[in-house]
Amino acid sequence: xxxxxxxxxxxxxxxxxxxxxxxxxxxxxxxxxxxxxxxxxxxxxxxxxxxxxxxxxxxxxxxxxxxxxxxxxxxxxxxxxxxxxxxxxxxxxxxxxxxxxxxxxxxxxxxxxxxxxxxxxxxxxxxxxxxxxxxxxxxxxxxxxxxxxxxxxxxxxxxxxxxxxxxxxxxxxxxxxxxxxxxxxxxxxxxxxxxxxxxxxxxxxxxxxxxxxxxxxxxxxxxxxxxxxxxxxxxxxxxxxxxxxxxxxxxxxxxxxxxxxxxxxxxxxxxxxxxxxxxxxxxxxxxxxxxxxxxxxxxxxxxxxxxxxxxxxxxxxxxxxxxxxxxxxxxxxxxxxxxxxxxxxxxxxxxxxxxxxxxxxxxxxxxxxxxxxxxxxxxxxxxxxxxxxxxxxxxxxxxxxxxxxxxxxxxxxxxxxxxxxxxxxxxxxxxxxxxxxxxxxxxxxxxxxxxxxxxxxxxxxxxxxx
Numbered sequence: 001x002x003x004x005x006x007x008x009x010x011x012x013x014x015x016x017x018x019x020x021x022x023x024x025x026x027x028x029x030x031x032x033x034x035x036x037x038x039x040x041x042x043x044x045x046x047x048x049x050x051x052x053x054x055x056x057x058x059x060x061x062x063x064x065x066x067x068x069x070x071x072x073x074x075x076x077x078x079x080x081x082x083x084x085x086x087x088x089x090x091x092x093x094x095x096x097x098x099x100x101x102x103x104x105x106x107x108x109x110x111x112x113x114x115x116x117x118x119x120x121x122x123x124x125x126x127x128x129x130x131x132x133x134x135x136x137x138x139x140x141x142x143x144x145x146x147x148x149x150x151x152x153x154x155x156x157x158x159x160x161x162x163x164x165x166x167x168x169x170x171x172x173x174x175x176x177x178x179x180x181x182x183x184x185x186x187x188x189x190x191x192x193x194x195x196x197x198x199x200x201x202x203x204x205x206x207x208x209x210x211x212x213x214x215x216x217x218x219x220x221x222x223x224x225x226x227x228x229x230x231x232x233x234x235x236x237x238x239x240x241x242x243x244x245x246x247x248x249x250x251x252x253x254x255x256x257x258x259x260x261x262x263x264x265x266x267x268x269x270x271x272x273x274x275x276x277x278x279x280x281x282x283x284x285x286x287x288x289x290x291x292x293x294x295x296x297x298x299x300x301x302x303x304x305x306x307x308x309x310x311x312x313x314x315x316x317x318x319x320x321x322x323x324x325x326x327x328x329x330x331x332x333x334x335x336x337x338x339x340x341x342x343x344x345x346x347x348x349x350x351x352x353x354x355x356x357x358x359x360x361x362x363x364x365x366x367x368x369x370x371x372x373x374x375x376x377x378x379x380x381x382x383x384x385x386x387x388x389x390x391x392x393x394x395x396x397x398x399x400x401x402x403x404x405x406x407x408x409x410x411x412x413x414x415x416x417x418x419x420x421x422x423x424x425x426x427x428x429x430x431x432x433x434x435x436x437x438x439x440x441x442x443x444x445x446x447x448x449x450x451x452x453x454x455x456x457x458x459x460x461x462x463x464x465x466x
Contacts, residue, residue, distance in 0.1 A: 002079045002183070005201075006388060007335075008028060010028060010030055010048075010413075011026040011027055011028055011029065011048075012026070012027060012030075012049070012050070012051075012061040012065060013025075013026055013050040013051065013058070013061070014026075014027055014058075014061055014065045014066070014126070015053070015062050015124065015125070015126055015127055016126070016172060016174060016175055016178075017127060017128065017169050017172075017175060017192055017193070018127045018128075018192070018195075018196075018197060018198050018215070019053065019124055019198075019201055020125075020195075020197075020198025020199035020202065021138040021192045023178070023192075024053070024141070024370065025172065025174050025175075026050075027065045027172075028062075029048045030064045030065045030066065030069070030070060032045075032064055032067070033046070033088075034068065036075050036079075036080055036081050036082055036087075036119050037071035037072075037074070037075050037080060037082070037083060037089070037137075037382075038087055038088040038089070039064070039067050039068070039071070039088065039089055039090075039091050040088045040089070040090050040091065040379060041060065041064070041091050041092075041093070042090070044389070045060065045064070045351060046060055046061070048061065054118070055425075058124075059093055059121055059123060059124045060093065062126065062129075062304070063091065063093055063110075063123050063124070063129050065126075066078040066126035066129045066130055066133075066168065067095050067108075067130070067133055068221065069168055069171050070129075070130040070132075070133050070134075070137075070164060070168035070171075071133065071137075072252050073167065073168055073171050073287075074134075074137045074164070074287075075224065076438060077284075077287055077288050077291055078083075078137070078140075078141045078291055080137070080140050080141060082140070083122075083136055084105055084140045084143055085105055087415065089107065089108065089136055090106065090107035090108070091107065091108045091110075091123075091227075092107050092108070092109045092110065093110050093121070093123040094110065094111075094112055094121070094123070095109040095110060095111055096110060096111060097111065097113055097115045098111040098112075098113055098440075099111060099120065099122070099200060099204050099207070099461070099463055100122065100440060100461045101112045101122040101123070101128050101131075101132050102132065102440070102458040102459060102460030102461070103132045103133075103135040103136050103139070103401060103458060103459050103460075104421035104457060104458035104459075105139065105146075105458075107127070108132045108133060108136065108302045109132075110122045110123030110128070110132075111123075111128070111213065113204035114203070115206055116203075116206050116245065117202070117203075120199055120200060120203040122197075122200055122461075123227075125197055125199060125200060126165070126168070126380075127165045127169070127171065127196050127197045127198075127200075127217075128165075128197050128200060129163040130161060130164050130168040131161040131162065131164060131165045131196070132211040132459075133164060133168075133198070134160055134161035134162070134163065134164025134165065135157060135160075135161045135459045136294055138157060138160045138163060138294070139162075141291075141294075141295070142294055142295070143179070144299055144361055145157060145299065145438055146456055147313075147361075147380045147395045147454075147455065147456050148299055148361055148380045148381065148382050148411075149379040149381055149407075149409030149413055149454070150222050150299070150301055150303060150305040150381075150382040150408050150412055151229040151230070151243050151248065151382060151408070151411060151412050151413040151415065152229065152246070152248075152301065152302065152304050152382075153299065153303050153325070153330070153382060154245040154412070155229070155245040155247075155248035155251075155252070155304075156249070156252060156303055156304065156307065156434055157245070157248075157459055158245045158246050158249035158459070159249035159250075159251075159252040159253045159256070159413065160222065160290075160294075160460070162196055162218060162249065162253045162254055163253060163257075163290070165196055165197075165301060166193060166194075166196075166220060166257065166260075166453075167283055169374050171280070171382070173276060173280075175193070176276035176279050176280060177276045178275060178350065179181065179191050179192070179193045179279075180275075180276060180279065183271050183274055183372050185271075185274050187257075187260060187261035187264050187265075187274075187279070188221060188257060188258050188260075188261030188262070189221060189261075190215075190221045191221075191354060192199050193220075193381075193442050194219050194220040194257060195215055195216035195219050195220075196216055196217050196218050196220065197216060197218075197287045198215065198216045198217075200217050200389075201213060201215070201216040201217035201218075201327040204217070206242075210237035210238060210239070211237070211238060212238050214238075214446065216309075218246065218249075218250055218253070218300060218462075219250075220253050220254060220256075220257035221251075221254070221257065222250050222253075222254040223254070224241055224250050224251045224254055224333070225251065225332075225333045225334045225395075226251050226304065226333055226334035226335045226392045227334075227395075228243060228392075228394070228400055228410050228413075228428035229243040229248055230243070232248070232404065234268065234415045234418050234419055235247075235348055235419060236381070237279070242243075243411075244415075244419065244461055244462070245370070245462070246461070248434065249371050251258075251304070251333060251335065252304055252307075255308070255329050255330050255333045256286070256290070258326060258329050258333075259286060259326050259329050259330075260282065260283060260286055262325045262328075262329065263282050263285070263286060263319075263321070263322055263325055264278060264279055264282045265321075266321045266325060267281070267282055267319065267321060268305050283323045284394045285318050285319060285322070286315075286322075287431065287465055288314075288316060288318065289311050289315045289322065289326075290307075290311060292310070292311075292314035293307045293308075293309075293310035293311040293313075294307060294310075296310045296313070297310050298312070298359070298362060298384035298385060298386050298387075299382050299383070299384045300382050300383075300384060300386060300402060300405075301382045301392065301402045301403040301404070301405060301407075301408035302390070302392055302400070302402035302403075303382065304335050304392060305335060305336055305340060305390040305391050305392045305402075306373055306386065306390050307392070308326070308336045308338060309340060309341075309344055309347075309388070309390035310332040310390075311325050311326055311330075312326050312330075312341070312344045313344060314335075325345075327340070327341045329346070331393070334392055334393040334394070334395070334397075335391035335392055336390065336391075336392065336393070337391045337392060337397070337399040337400070338393065338397060339391070339399055340389070340391045340392075340399065341388045342388075343388075344390075345374075349385075359384045359385060360382040361380045361381060361382070361383055361384065362380070362405065363378050363379065363380050363381070364378070364379060364381050364405075364409060365415060365450070365451070366378075366379055366406075366409065366410055367455065368451055368452070369441055371417055371422075372428040372429065372432030372433060373425070373427060373428060373445070373451055374451065375450045375451025375452070376450055376451040376452075377414060377445075377451055377452055377453070377454060378450075378451065378452070378454065379409045379412075379454045380409075380447065381405035381406060381409045382408055382409070383405035395397055413454065416443055416454075417434065418434075419436075420434060420436025420437075420439045420441075421439070421441055421442045421443060421462075422442075422443045422444065422454075423441040423443065423444035423445065423457070424445055425445050425446070425447070427442055427445040427446075427447050428445065429451045440456055440458075440460055440462070441457060442455055442456065442458055442459070442462070443455060443456050444457055
């Protein structure tokens with residue numbers, strides 16, 4: 001166990017990034033009531049002090065400090081005036097037993113579970129805490145992503161949450177210095193910054209050895225390239241890509257983290273030895289680029305390509321060195337086709353708010369007897385209008401035409417039912433259900449005239465151990 005810096009009377013001792021890294025750091029006492037993004041724990045705060053790792057009071061201050069740091073970072077860039085749920089977001093550090101965590105539009109919920117090395121508390125990891133907070137941030141400024149039936153949108157929500165964990169960690173000067181030393185200034189290397197939730201990943205591997213990466217939950221340094229998710233299995237070992245949102249999220253996360261490393265090299269006065277201040281600056285730049293792209297992107301079935309194209313456009317107004325870098329990486333990862341990347345330069349700039357932001361998502365009625373539903377299933381579709389075409393690429397570099405909104409929703413719903421992620425409620429008779437045990441549900445069926453409506457309950461880790 002290492003300590004990154006000395007503490008003081010106005011500080012608390014917390015994990016720097018994840019308990020698996022074992023680095024302690026002293027941080028200023030966080031103000032959870034700070035607006036615009038305030039937090040509330042059910043129990044009163046313990047007295048600020050240097051508590052031993054593993055103690056309940058230590059877990060409180062580690063979670064509180066990470067949440068305050070992450071929320072301050074995002075609120076300055078979106079900007080946000082409140083959470084989706086209101087001015088204050090509740091935080092429950094010990095929700096129930098399991099290797100999980102989730103955001104459900106009412107609270108950030110964290111679990112605990114025995115492991116071979118002792119009880120693991122997901123809320124003790126700044127990586128996990130800032131990941132779940134990332135879901136809340138994205139939901140607060142792009143709420144139409146919550147209920148839409150789309151594999152790519154669901155995966156992007158997970159990618160943004162992982163990016164939130166990475167960018168929130170970069171706000172710590174001690175971590176920036178340590179990572180640049182560990183990687184020799186080459187950010188896009190396997191490091192404790194790229195490795196997300198090492199401790200939780202190790203606990204999950206003890207139960208399901210192939211469910212997560214070999215050294216963490218997910219690693220932002222990876223070689224995954226885009227594949228049409230409809231051609232992928234709905235689950236697969238961590239070494240392979242599947243259409244499951246956490247698995248497919250790694251394509252976009254890897255591209256973003258690679259872009260961060262390449263942009264740092266391009267902007268540093270000495271590319272072989274970038275400074276921690278330069279890393280902070282570039283991370284802020286790309287966070288702003290990503291936020292601008294999300295705001296400008298219509299919710300469509302090929303969401304990855306739309307966001308990537310809008311990142312290129314947004315980056316041009318930040319630094320002329322960024323667009324070629326982003327294009328190259330997203331083309332190499334097949335998120336953008338060669339033709340789409342080449343045509344971005346001809347896209348006119350946005351004047352005022354994008355029209356897509358005002359366009360409601362169409363809701364369709366899917367045939368539902370194969371789910372055991374009497375009648376139809378109403379689902380929101382990725383159906384907003386595009387102001388320009390952006391496509392991903394196949395392995396042969398040809399452009400992939402996007403699915404129609406109805407087909408995209410149908411495939412998404414099929415995946416949910418086959419993976420046991422839907423709470424049937426009182427809509428489906430017991431004999432018509434698929435019994436997946438006590439697995440945590442991300443969606444539920446709401447009975448409605450003519451059938452049922454699909455509603456999202458939460459975004460969670462979905463490691464299959466709960």
